[in-house]
Amino acid sequence: MGQNLKNNTLSKILDIKKLMNVDKSIETANGLPNECYTNEQYLEYERDKIFCDKWTVIGVGSSIPNAGDVKPYNLLGIPLMIVRDRDLNIRVFHNVCSHRGFKLIDKPCTLKNVIRCPYHSWSYDFIGNLVATPHIGGLNIHNSDQFKKNQSNLKEVRSKIWMDIIFVNINSNEIEFEEYINPLDQRWSKFINREDQKLLVYSKDHGSFDLEVKCNWKFAIENYCESYHLPTIHPELNKVSNINDHYHIQGLPNRFAGQGSEKYEQPVKGNNKFDTFKNWEKKSLKNSEYIALFPNVMIGLHLDHFYVFWLEPLATNKTKEHMQMYYVGDKSANGEELKELRKENARFWKDVMLEDISAIEGMQEGRGSPVYNGGNFSPVMDQPTHQFHKWVANSLLYR
Structure with missing residues (x-):
C-alpha cells in the first residue's frame, strides 16, 4: 500500500510510464522526462526521495578545520549546520533551536564554548546537548523542575566522513x-x-x-x-x-x-x-x-x-x-x-x-x-x- 501511495503522489507530477521507460535496456530506453528538470513539485519530491533518503554530500571537512568551527548549509529549504566538536569530530545537526524554532547559525563562524540561539539565548554544546536555558523559570531562574533539558537537545543528522567528504542521510533510512x-x-x-x-x-x-x-x-x-x-x-x-x-x-x-x-x-x-x-x-x-x-x-x-x-x-x-x-x-x-x-x-x-x-x-x-x-x-x-x-x-x- 505504501508503494502505491508513493507512486500515486509521483503520478500527479509526471507520467509514471515515462519514468519506467528509463529502466529499459539502453538500446530502447528513454532518458528522464522533462519534469525531472523543470517541475517545482518534482523537485520537492526529489528532495525527500533522493537527497534525504540517500547518502548525500553537503561539504568537506577541510572547510571547518578547528574545534568550534560551525558552517550552515541549506538543503533545498532544510536548514543544517556542520560542527567541529572539541575532539575534532565532525557532526551535523538540524540548524534550529529546540525552543521556538529559530535558525541558530546564519554564516560560517568559530565559536568558543557554545552554540547560542540569538532569540532567547538557549545554548548548546558542540555535541548538541542543551546546556543553558536563561530565565526559563522566571527572571534570573535558569532551570526548572518542570523542564528536562536532555529532551530538547539538538537533533543530530546521521553523517559520515570519507576522504574528507561529508555525507549525510537525513531520513536515517539508507x-x-x-x-x-x-x-x-x-x-x-x-x-x-x-x-x-x-x-x-x-x-x-x-x-x-x-x-x-x-x-x-x-x-x-x-x-x-x-x-x-x-x-x-x-x-x-x-x-x-x-x-x-x-x-x-x-x-x-x-x-x-x-x-x-x-x-x-x-x-x-x-x-x-x-x-x-x-x-x-x-x-x-x-x-x-x-x-x-x-x-x-x-x-x-x-x-x-x-x-x-x-x-x-x-x-x-x-x-x-x-x-x-x-x-x-x-x-x-x-x-x-x-x-x-x-x-x-x-x-x-x-x-x-x-x-x-x-x-x-x-x-x-x-x-x-x-x-x-x-x-x-x-x-x-x-x-x-x-x-x-x-x-x-x-x-x-x-x-
Missing part, C-alpha cells in the same frame, strides 16, 4: 555507509589504500573554487559520467587524453558511474612535480578515474592529486558547484616551491569545468521543448549516463 562506499573503496584499493587516504592534504592557497550554473544538478552528473563529449566540448583536453584513451566505469550495485583515462600525465613545472601515492598499482601509473558517486558528488583520482567536485542544488534550473583539491602530503598541498604548479593545476581544472557549462546549460534550455521525450542513448558511449538515469528512476519508483 544502508550503513561502509556498505554504501565499499564497492568504490574496493575498486580504488589498487590505486589508493586506507593508508594513502590519510596522506591527502587540502590545498589552502589554490584548492577551491565555486561556480554557479543555470541548470538542474542532474545535468552536471550526466555530463561528468561520459567521455563522449570530449572532442566537441574539450578539444584541447582531447588532444592530450582523447576519447579513445578513455574507458567506462559502472560501479555495481549502481551507486556510481563514470569514466577513466589511460593517458594521464603528471603536471610539471621546471623540475617540480607533486608527490605521488605510495601504493598506486605500478601497471596503472597512467590511469586516472572520474567517478560520479550518486547523487551529488564527482571525484577525480590521479597518481598525484585528488579532487572533490560536489553539487549544491538551488532550484530546478540553478546549481552551485564546489571544487576542493587535495595533494599527497603537506609539501605538495601547501609548500611554497610548488605553489605555481598548484595554481596551474587548479586553473586547468577550472577551465575544464567552465567548458562544460555550455553543455549542461544547453541541455536545461532544451528541456523546455514539449516534444522532447527524455532522449535516447548511444549503446556504446552512454552506458554510465544511462546508469545514472536508471538510478534516479528507481530511487523515485521503489524503495
